[in-house]
Amino acid sequence: GGPSAYNIFQQHASPSHFSHSNFGSDYGDFSSSFSGPSGFGVSGESNFLYQPTQFPPPQTTTQDPTTIGCGTPPAGCPKTRYRSFDGTCNNLRNPVLGTPNTPYTRLLPANYGDGVMTPTTAKSGNPLPAARQISLALYPDVPLEDPIWSLNAMQYGQIITHDMSMIAGSTQAQPHQTRCCTDDGQLLELANIPEHCFPIVLPDNDPILQQTRRKCMNFVRTITNRDRNCVGGHTPAEQLTNVNHFLDLSIVYGNTAQLNQQLRQFRGGRLIVERRNNQEWPPRATNASGTCSIQSQQEACYLAGDTRVNQNPQLTLLQIVLLREHNRIADVLSKLNPHWDDETTFQEARKINIAEHQHISYYEWLPIFIGAENSLKNRILYQTKGFVNDYDESVNPTVLNEHATAAFRYFHSLIAGRLDLVKEERSSFQNLRLSDWLNRPAILEEGNNFDELSRGLATQPELNSDQYHDSEITQYLFRGNQQFGSDLKSFDVQRNRDHGLASYNDYRHFCGLKRAHTFEDLLDVIKYENVQKLSQIYESVEDIDLTVGGSLEAHVPGTLAGPTFLCILTEQFFRTRVGDRFWFENGGDTGFTKEQLNELRKASISRLLCDNSPNVKAMQPRGFERISHANAVLPCDHLPSVNLLLWKDINGSPQIPSPAHLEEDYSFFFNK
């Protein structure tokens, strides 16, 4: 390696260029460029905060009403302290902002091959080096474990991801219905390739090709606002995401009111569950054989707020934990407030569950990934016992394409190919091979697997955040019964080009590093060996994909990412917080009382697992961190918990419990 890379890198160690005033200024203010009218009125008499006539003009030009459009403006915005399921009316200036089927946004203009929609090419006009070749050369399987962080940290990251975005047109689990290769993995004749295909071609030295003779991996382009006729002419395509953009547990509650209806029991504020083996499980998916890789009709395949719920066992486990947490909260609220109707109990439980999730995501998870100091400096985290009223309706909460397609996917490197089953005394006695259990969640219901995988999450290390990737995801992903499968890293590189992201060099510049004129200029943040490989793979330093360059940078100390990805992640998590009118720390009509807020700040991933994995009786306090002397396993009831007694109400309004009521005798609750 080149030690000089690290010396120069030290100059960039302080993330001072992440100050928000810098973002967007060079490139037009993306964070406040809303198309809607600037003024809006709140009518005191009306039940609506926002009148339909005040809506901005629809984003569409020639929208085809038979397709799901690029965001449908609501008929009006009711006055309510609860968020909508689809995110409409979160932003009252533009109520469609952050809703499903709307485009991602970008920090830098797109770089399509034709300037409008075709995948990115090299500056010379040649095709870029094959995605799979890059994956084989730069992302091999070198199993280095993270010395500090548990697999839980990786897994909660995927929960956060799924809460915020999902490229339109893919299932991210099952093989796509559009087939861009022949059934036996050969390239189709040009004339026979279906629309939207962008197949991944395997190079001759490919181990999969050599053993199976497959030459082609399926890859279907993401649906864009041009495909849906929301824009036309020469407007560059923008990809659509089909979930709402807010960090609001839509993975549990659904992204539309319709789906939410299917998930609710409409009794006691609860979500539908099925009881088996004395545990609560999600309801069954309606189309189990189409959704999961099940081997019999009896095998479990779940329905949840997010279609990816069954993708891998640990993801499903956390989804179930969050579902059970809702019902646990709803049951306590029903006991405390028997006069509340189903709707009030449901919405209050949902509100508490979302607040716990936002707290865990930001205060427990985020500092590990983007650094505590960086987060505090950029007004993403606050050290306070008060409210944080930082909502800013001019901040766009939309997910950044650069974040979802490149920066956040860097953490695919943390995925472990084996999932440990761990006993209560923390011995691991068996493990599951990841590729055996993708889209087969029934494994969670066997024996004590749920508890054992739950402990495994907190006990097993995640893999290092580095350029190495477990072959379970680069050779065997979604292999089903086959010997080999797909390659997530090839997907990530190909997706970068499908979405036409600007080059790594452009983002270096945007994020405050020096623009590189030669490959050697990359040595400021990328080690010599990798710069050498890049120079062999790419024709020009200008051609390096953001996904690739960003993933090779040395980390900013105290974080799990290099400076370019850190800059993008920081910008995203700022927007996700400050652009959310219902952020849990905001005071006022949409928030909690200060006492309730400070209870919610006691929520933790460890307590969440304790409370919802029936035979897990002990956990280390910091569940994203591996067990150590400084983070030893403790009985669950030694871990702080959110005291729901503060939600007892006798005024008929769930908002403002008077402190006097808290002195009542609630012994029934403590004895529960």
Ligand code: HEM
């Ligand atoms: C076992 C764990 C995981 C598996 C099997 C997995 C698999 C996948 C797959 C198949 C896709 C779609 C790829 C494409 O077609 O472009 C995807 C997208 C993505 N993944 Fe993962 N992933 C995992 C964990 C994670 C983690 C830990 C993170 C981050 C902390 C993450 C972040 C993302 C992001 C940001 C996307 C794009 C989301 C979007 O559609 O907007 N994933 N992942």
